[in-house]
Amino acid sequence: MYITSQYCISAQHSSSGFNFSQAPESPAENHFLAIEPPYSFIPVSSLRRMGKLVRMGLGAALPLLQNTTPSAIIMATANAGKDDCVNFLNQIIEYDEGMLTPLNFVQSTPNSLAGQIGLISQNRGYNITHVQLGHAFENALLDAQMWLTDHPETQVLLGAADDLNRYHELYEQKAGWVKAKSEGENNFLDSNTPGSFHGEAATMFMTSLSAKNAILKIAAVEIWDGEDEKDLTDRVERFLTAHHKGASQPVLYSGENGDCRILKYYNLMEKSILDGAKFRYKQACGEFPTSTSFALWLAGESYLQKKWPLTLLKNGTVPDQMENILIYNCYKGIQHSLILVEPV
Amino acid sequence: MSRRIAVTGIGMVSAIGNDVPGHLDSLKQGRTGISQLENFPSRYAGKIPVGEIKINTLILSKELGLNNKGLTRTTLLAMKALREAVVYSALTPEIIASKETAIINANTVGGMCLTDEMYADSRPETPPSPYIPSYSFAATAVFFQKFYGCKGIMNTINTACSSSANSIMYGARLMRAGLAKRALVGGSDSMAKFTINGFNALRILSNAPCRPFDANRNGLNLGEGAAYLVLEWEDDAQEKPIYGYVAGYGNTNDSHHASALSSEGFGPSLAMQMALDSAGIPPKEINYINAHGTATENNDLVESVAMKKIFGEVPPFNSSKCLTGHTLGAAGALEACISLLCLKEQQIFPATGFSQTIPETGLIPETKLTGIPLRYIMSNSFGFGGNCSSLIFSKS
Numbered sequence A: 001m002y003i004t005s006q007y008c009i010s011a012q013h014s015s016s017g018f019n020f021s022q023a024p025e026s027p028a029e030n031h032f033l034a035i036e037p038p039y040s041f042i043p044v045s046s047l048r049r050m051g052k053l054v055r056m057g058l059g060a061a062l063p064l065l066q067n068t069t070p071s072a073i074i075m076a077t078a079n080a081g082k083d084d085c086v087n088f089l090n091q092i093i094e095y096d097e098g099m100l101t102p103l104n105f106v107q108s109t110p111n112s113l114a115g116q117i118g119l120i121s122q123n124r125g126y127n128i129t130h131v132q133l134g135h136a137f138e139n140a141l142l143d144a145q146m147w148l149t150d151h152p153e154t155q156v157l158l159g160a161a162d163d164l165n166r167y168h169e170l171y172e173q174k175a176g177w178v179k180a181k182s183e184g185e186n187n188f189l190d191s192n193t194p195g196s197f198h199g200e201a202a203t204m205f206m207t208s209l210s211a212k213n214a215i216l217k218i219a220a221v222e223i224w225d226g227e228d229e230k231d232l233t234d235r236v237e238r239f240l241t242a243h244h245k246g247a248s249q250p251v252l253y254s255g256e257n258g259d260c261r262i263l264k265y266y267n268l269m270e271k272s273i274l275d276g277a278k279f280r281y282k283q284a285c286g287e288f289p290t291s292t293s294f295a296l297w298l299a300g301e302s303y304l305q306k307k308w309p310l311t312l313l314k315n316g317t318v319p320d321q322m323e324n325i326l327i328y329n330c331y332k333g334i335q336h337s338l339i340l341v342e343p344v
Numbered sequence B: 001m002s003r004r005i006a007v008t009g010i011g012m013v014s015a016i017g018n019d020v021p022g023h024l025d026s027l028k029q030g031r032t033g034i035s036q037l038e039n040f041p042s043r044y045a046g047k048i049p050v051g052e053i054k055i056n057t058l059i060l061s062k063e064l065g066l067n068n069k070g071l072t073r074t075t076l077l078a079m080k081a082l083r084e085a086v087v088y089s090a091l092t093p094e095i096i097a098s099k100e101t102a103i104i105n106a107n108t109v110g111g112m113c114l115t116d117e118m119y120a121d122s123r124p125e126t127p128p129s130p131y132i133p134s135y136s137f138a139a140t141a142v143f144f145q146k147f148y149g150c151k152g153i154m155n156t157i158n159t160a161c162s163s164s165a166n167s168i169m170y171g172a173r174l175m176r177a178g179l180a181k182r183a184l185v186g187g188s189d190s191m192a193k194f195t196i197n198g199f200n201a202l203r204i205l206s207n208a209p210c211r212p213f214d215a216n217r218n219g220l221n222l223g224e225g226a227a228y229l230v231l232e233w234e235d236d237a238q239e240k241p242i243y244g245y246v247a248g249y250g251n252t253n254d255s256h257h258a259s260a261l262s263s264e265g266f267g268p269s270l271a272m273q274m275a276l277d278s279a280g281i282p283p284k285e286i287n288y289i290n291a292h293g294t295a296t297e298n299n300d301l302v303e304s305v306a307m308k309k310i311f312g313e314v315p316p317f318n319s320s321k322c323l324t325g326h327t328l329g330a331a332g333a334l335e336a337c338i339s340l341l342c343l344k345e346q347q348i349f350p351a352t353g354f355s356q357t358i359p360e361t362g363l364i365p366e367t368k369l370t371g372i373p374l375r376y377i378m379s380n381s382f383g384f385g386g387n388c389s390s391l392i393f394s395k396s
Helices: A044-049 A052-065 A082-094 A112-120 A133-150 A166-174 A229-243 A263-273 A291-305 B020-029 B057-064 B073-088 B093-097 B115-121 B139-148 B163-176 B193-201 B266-279 B297-311 B328-345
Strands: A002-009 A072-076 A126-130 A155-162 A201-208 A216-225 A251-254 A278-280 A313-315 A325-331 A335-343 B005-014 B101-106 B154-157 B182-189 B225-233 B244-253 B286-290 B376-382 B387-394
Touching: A002 A052, A002 A291, A052 A112, A052 A155, A052 A201, A072 A112, A072 A133, A082 A166, A082 B115, A082 B193, A112 A126, A112 B244, A126 A133, A126 B154, A126 B244, A133 A155, A133 A201, A133 A216, A133 A291, A133 A325, A133 A335, A133 B154, A133 B163, A166 B115, A201 A291, A216 A229, A216 A291, A229 A263, A229 A335, A251 A263, A251 A291, A263 A325, A291 A325, A291 A335, B005 B020, B005 B073, B005 B163, B005 B328, B020 B328, B057 B073, B073 B139, B073 B182, B073 B225, B093 B101, B093 B139, B101 B139, B101 B163, B101 B328, B115 B193, B139 B154, B154 B163, B163 B182, B163 B225, B163 B244, B163 B328, B163 B376, B163 B387, B182 B328, B225 B328, B244 B266, B244 B328, B266 B297, B266 B376, B266 B387, B286 B328, B297 B376, B328 B376, B328 B387
Parallel strands: A072 A126, A072 A155, A251 A278, A251 A325, B101 B154, B101 B182, B286 B376
Antiparallel strands: A002 A201, A002 A216, A155 A201, A216 A335, A278 A313, A325 A335, B005 B225, B005 B244, B182 B225, B244 B387, B376 B387
């Protein structure tokens, strides 16, 4: 499967591509909030009523739909609808189940983004939303691959969106997944304490089985759940033997997020790559369940601009030319994923 | 679709039964589960009838032997139905955990069933409740994964009220793509202040037992429940009882409105047509349609228009929601199981609440227990966000 175009709204000025020559925008306080572009494709009257996630998701999707009609809209999200959910909960409690307005309720199901994309682009193709938390995007990737295999002449709009609303952030903080600002004064990735800095993004890809005008090829995807460290090492070895065709090591785009409880998996992963370059993409986007969509977009930007994100380098030898990129992420110490991409 | 996907186990819990035999009995009798809300306080208790399962959450968790902190009613109902399905299909815990088994779950609002707890947790000053991880839409599937130690594909799908129809379609597609050898598919949702107030704010809750496809219908009854199906390749299931086969599926978007269907019924008719195309059969092969039939003014008219458009002469049809209420994320799977029971029994189960046809379409739903040869059954599910899906099950 190939990516032929992509668009991202994140805490970087990503709507105009990734800036490889400057240090990434630093987190505000202890989180990464998206820099939203002007939404010229969305009617102002609709924009006002939209929650942030739907707005960001549509804002990233519509530019890719200007000249292309995909046969499917396949979305991933873990948090979509949460903001509207809690706003509606507030109404229920505060008005004691009195007369409530339904807008928040209607927008509280996670499929509202995929539904809105279908509605605004008048697309009646396959339309689905995957919500498997830290594996939502990887499952959407598998779905897109299956769909394209069955509909080889068509294209699929594949995307992910998660927003950082105050309620979601509060739940994460209460459950011990958020670092205080003081713990990340220099770099939150090196603080050696539990939790992370959270972030948000909406990332969209037009995908196809044809290499024509492609930015990159998705060579393989593997997902698994568990806490077994030996299993991780074995899987990575098998995965690379089966799928990595390059002569040298792939470059690692690591989802390391500064949580000392999860670091062991990333360290094991680095051992598997040995002397290859290791970049930590969450330094640019923060932690969120569908963060691998940002990593995939960053891989696309790297190939498009033929540059490595040196400002995100952890260690290792940076190759002179474009190489395969291995994206590894471990969400909350349980949900692991590997995505291998190749330049075209 | 040459190699066939068989359904080798089903599990159901809803207001009309705690298990499959209980459902079969209620369905044959046309016994409704619509009653007054009892399990939690709400200002609508006694005013708006619902399809409630009369087992409180504490008893449910004891019955299942699951005393884990923070488990929601949605997850407990799911576990109850899933366990029944795997018993009928004789799947051992090792097989469930196998890399070759996919589990595809579905729900609409996930942990939002915990309206009051979630409200408390959304205040900075209150201490955290044990339910925080349960607010995730994936919480039930995450629990399944941990409980069985699953190594195969785990996923949760959300397309609002058509969610679990899509989990069935997705499980079948994973098998056809060679990504799973078998799939446990379905969905779960429990009654909540959240959804009662939501549908009430939309003014589509009926103050009486609902009347699908009746001219004087005035809204839906909310329900709760869970249903799961075990999908296996026919040749892997030689020794097992087969409820029916997944013969076709269609998924589309109506692209009209966030919470209403287009009057032309673009989405519903396209979903039905896609399902027929994927099954490779003409419309006249369908012997019965288990309609979405929520009994809202919008749905039943549009679905009738769409059925007429696709079928011309509409085959026998009705909606099970007059008995179970609208079980949201569980509805697609629950009604798939009901369709499979129709195939097994070669009977159409009666629907209640109908007396007068919708004047624009003049269609009459089945109201009596009818024994007729049933080879193909269609089951429709439509949701907010325009998500329309249609499934076809076959007897042989």
